[in-house]
Amino acid sequence: MKILVLGGDGYLGWPTTLHLSAAGHRVAVADNFARRGYDNELGVESLVPIEPLQSRIAVWRELTGEEITCYVGDLTDALFAHRIIDEFRPDAVVHYAEQRAAPYSMIDRAHAVYTQQNNVIGNLNLLFAIAETNPDIHLVKLGTLGAYGTPNIDIEEGWLEVEHKGRRDKVPFPMRPGSFYHLSKVHDSHNIEFACRVWNLRATDLNQGVVYGAQTAETARDERLATRFDYDAVFGTVLNRFVIQAVIGHPLTVYGAGGQTRGMIDIRDTVRCVQLACENPADRGEFRVFNQITEWMSVREMAEAVAAAFPGDVRIENLDNPRVELADHYYNVTHTKLIELGLEPHLLSDTLIESLFEVTKRYAHRVRPEALLPRVNWRRPANGA
Amino acid sequence: MKILVLGGDGYLGWPTTLHLSAAGHRVAVADNFARRGYDNELGVESLVPIEPLQSRIAVWRELTGEEITCYVGDLTDALFAHRIIDEFRPDAVVHYAEQRAAPYSMIDRAHAVYTQQNNVIGNLNLLFAIAETNPDIHLVKLGTLGAYGTPNIDIEEGWLEVEHKGRRDKVPFPMRPGSFYHLSKVHDSHNIEFACRVWNLRATDLNQGVVYGAQTAETARDERLATRFDYDAVFGTVLNRFVIQAVIGHPLTVYGAGGQTRGMIDIRDTVRCVQLACENPADRGEFRVFNQITEWMSVREMAEAVAAAFPGDVRIENLDNPRVELADHYYNVTHTKLIELGLEPHLLSDTLIESLFEVTKRYAHRVRPEALLPRVNWRRPANGA
Numbered sequence: 156m157k158i159l160v161l162g163g164d165g166y167l168g169w170p171t172t173l174h175l176s177a178a179g180h181r182v183a184v185a186d187n188f189a190r191r192g193y194d195n196e197l198g199v200e201s202l203v204p205i206e207p208l209q210s211r212i213a214v215w216r217e218l219t220g221e222e223i224t225c226y227v228g229d230l231t232d233a234l235f236a237h238r239i240i241d242e243f244r245p246d247a248v249v250h251y252a253e254q255r256a257a258p259y260s261m262i263d264r265a266h267a268v269y270t271q272q273n274n275v276i277g278n279l280n281l282l283f284a285i286a287e288t289n290p291d292i293h294l295v296k297l298g299t300l301g302a303y304g305t306p307n308i309d310i311e312e313g314w315l316e317v318e319h320k321g322r323r324d325k326v327p328f329p330m331r332p333g334s335f336y337h338l339s340k341v342h343d344s345h346n347i348e349f350a351c352r353v354w355n356l357r358a359t360d361l362n363q364g365v366v367y368g369a370q371t372a373e374t375a376r377d378e379r380l381a382t383r384f385d386y387d388a389v390f391g392t393v394l395n396r397f398v399i400q401a402v403i404g405h406p407l408t409v410y411g412a413g414g415q416t417r418g419m420i421d422i423r424d425t426v427r428c429v430q431l432a433c434e435n436p437a438d439r440g441e442f443r444v445f446n447q448i449t450e451w452m453s454v455r456e457m458a459e460a461v462a463a464a465f466p467g468d469v470r471i472e473n474l475d476n477p478r479v480e481l482a483d484h485y486y487n488v489t490h491t492k493l494i495e496l497g498l499e500p501h502l503l504s505d506t507l508i509e510s511l512f513e514v515t516k517r518y519a520h521r522v523r524p525e526a527l528l529p530r531v532n533w534r535r536p537a538n539g540a
Numbered sequence: 541m542k543i544l545v546l547g548g549d550g551y552l553g554w555p556t557t558l559h560l561s562a563a564g565h566r567v568a569v570a571d572n573f574a575r576r577g578y579d580n581e582l583g584v585e586s587l588v589p590i591e592p593l594q595s596r597i598a599v600w601r602e603l604t605g606e607e608i609t610c611y612v613g614d615l616t617d618a619l620f621a622h623r624i625i626d627e628f629r630p631d632a633v634v635h636y637a638e639q640r641a642a643p644y645s646m647i648d649r650a651h652a653v654y655t656q657q658n659n660v661i662g663n664l665n666l667l668f669a670i671a672e673t674n675p676d677i678h679l680v681k682l683g684t685l686g687a688y689g690t691p692n693i694d695i696e697e698g699w700l701e702v703e704h705k706g707r708r709d710k711v712p713f714p715m716r717p718g719s720f721y722h723l724s725k726v727h728d729s730h731n732i733e734f735a736c737r738v739w740n741l742r743a744t745d746l747n748q749g750v751v752y753g754a755q756t757a758e759t760a761r762d763e764r765l766a767t768r769f770d771y772d773a774v775f776g777t778v779l780n781r782f783v784i785q786a787v788i789g790h791p792l793t794v795y796g797a798g799g800q801t802r803g804m805i806d807i808r809d810t811v812r813c814v815q816l817a818c819e820n821p822a823d824r825g826e827f828r829v830f831n832q833i834t835e836w837m838s839v840r841e842m843a844e845a846v847a848a849a850f851p852g853d854v855r856i857e858n859l860d861n862p863r864v865e866l867a868d869h870y871y872n873v874t875h876t877k878l879i880e881l882g883l884e885p886h887l888l889s890d891t892l893i894e895s896l897f898e899v900t901k902r903y904a905h906r907v908r909p910e911a912l913l914p915r916v917n918w919r920r921p922a923n924g925a
Contacts, residue, residue, distance in 0.1 A: 237923055264668040268661055276653055283649040286921035307709035317702055324692035329711035338734055342727040349723055353864040353918050479738040533738050536671035538622055
């Protein structure tokens with residue numbers, strides 16, 4: 156198949172690109188390098204050094220003979236969105252090209268507005284480009300499990316059968332997201348569901364949990380193929396952050412008592428899930444939702460798993476939770492659809508955590524420790540106007 | 541109370557402003573005149589001639605001695621949003637300042653993007669301005685009944701009690717809106733619900749049905765106080781449009797067989813509902829939703845009611861429905877909360893329809909008949925990129 160990966164330079168976009176190329180697909184990437192720009196803004200860098208996108212692509216060509224087409228531009232530019240669909244003529248578009256950090260969206264008004272504008276408008280431009288160019292293209296959109304919030308009922312895969320006053324319907328699963336970022340994904344999902352309904356598009360929304368891990372089979376082939384590995388409190392995902400704190404001898408910073416639970420997935424499963432979604436497209440007119448996780452743990456349990464695996468002393472410290480979320484809650488997430496398509500999950504193991512210690516030790520000198528502590532507070536609206 | 545009406549120059553914003561002023565409140569309005577601009581773009585005018593905002597305000601002062609403060613500016617300008625809240629220090633903000641026509645949002649990509657950007661970003665700026673300036677301010681937000689779509693269950697007021705696999709929760713009512721405009725209101729509602737949760741704001745979301753009518757007690761006091769009355773297929777609401785078609789001797793254009801049902805409300809009830817919401821604020825942290833309708837009818841029933849009341853021959857013509865919606869569906873909407881606060885509904889009557897015939901006859905020479913026919917098609921994505 157021909158697959159266009161939007162946001163193909165990012166933590167997950169790049170390994171996905173390689174994985175799809177290795178699986179025999181003809182792949183193109185597009186990126187505006189916003190993610191590298193956030194590093195400049197926040198004064199941090201990926202723990203693992205990364206090559207420029209063009210160099211990465213050259214290394215992959217050198218190793219495999221496979222060509223990856225590269226587009227540089229921004230989806231909020233409608234002409235760019237239209238041009239890449241029209242030129243590359245993909246069978247599937249994998250859409251990672253959104254601002255993806257909850258804390259970043261909560262910095263202040265400008266960051267909240269940027270996040271929703273960038274994500275919602277980019278996605279709208281993409282929907283129009285697909286609908287007008289070729290409505291048969293399958294949109295594989297990265298969403299977030301955090302869109303659901305923490306309801307007191309089981310979280311189903313995007314749709315809920317309800318009975319109310321003796322009548323029945325299947326309705327979009329109700330959403331109570333936890334940040335302006337998570338809200339942007341909820342807005343996207345509503346827009347996509349509508350586009351499937353009125354234009355007969357086909358789409359898969361991947362409501363993904365927190366991703367952990369540093370490598371896939373493909374990125375491990377050459378250090379110049381490494382993907383980014385974020386440790387800071389804004390972009391670092393929680394388990395990766397705990398690993399780094401353990402290695403540099405800092406306490407693992409658990410927000411609140413750590414009873415809040417997160418759905419999780421290994422980066423190797425992420426790239427496999429996206430492959431499965433592409434190779435098994437949604438029907439025309441179908442808005443399909445997969446919960447892209449393989450297990451869940453409370454934040455405290457993650458810290459304990461990292462501490463137990465670490466060969467040395469680790470202290471766990473409880474900080475005031477900067478987020479507004481339930482300290483303790485029911486959590487049960489249905490996630491069978493990707494398994495049915497063939498996903499064989501890598502569950503979190505000591506081996507995996509130990510492999511992360513190795514990666515981290517090698518680059519520990521690059522850590523700026525103050526960047527590990529949360530500076531963004533959910534309760535304090537910063538207008539900046 | 542001090543009440544700031546955003547979008548105070550519009551079809552409903554202006555009558556609301558006068559109604560609140562007449563009720564003894566200290567009122568300010570803000571507007572960017574986008575609505576008057578859409579007329580220029582579409583080559584139409586309000587059937588009833590309207591004065592400039594500043595003249596309207598001067599007439600009201602002349603008649604009543606009441607002062608209305610006037611701000612000219614745009615909510616997507618964060619500094620403007622912040623300044624008007626900071627200067628006027630309202631107890632309540634009534635937020636009408638959004639692009640409000642479904643067909644306008646479906647013209648093409650640019651209009652879809654404009655609608656979501658304008659509505660979502662303007663509302664975000666407003667939330668931050670309230671949260672930072674005075675989180676005690678009550679936000680009274682105009683939403684739309686169309687946000688719910690047409691589920692096969694009763695539509696409740698914003699929240700739904702669900703039982704699922706033996707567990708219970710109260711969740712946001714699931715939404716399947718019918719246009720990029722309706723989607724923008726769904727996005728707004730999610731953003732507001734979140735702001736109430738994390739910043740302890742207070743908000744009332746008024747999910748309003750289709751409004752009909754040309755006058756309120758206040759606008760009828762002087763013809764220079766008249767509010768706009770739109771007849772075109774983009775901004776004209778369905779019942780008003782049927783009245784105009786009857787008067788100028790055109791067939792009433794029912795989309796499809798007309799089985800689709802709309803919740804409705806008289807403009808005199810709209811202004812009363814907003815007053816009731818302001819005078820009975822939501823609690824701190826509460827996201828309250830009222831379904832602001834008084835009855836519902838199928839589009840065919842509305843056409844028949846207009847035809848029956850018209851003193852002459854009227855033909856009803858069925859056009860292909862340009863919208864994507866169910867031709868026939870279950871529809872039952874709970875709308876008790878505003879009644880509980882004291883609303884005494886004006887139901888649609890021959891007298892009301894006859895009063896609209898009078899208004900329309902007076903200005904029938906201003907109608908551009910081709911503007912009555914739908915040109916925007918939901919099924920045809922126009923990229924324009």
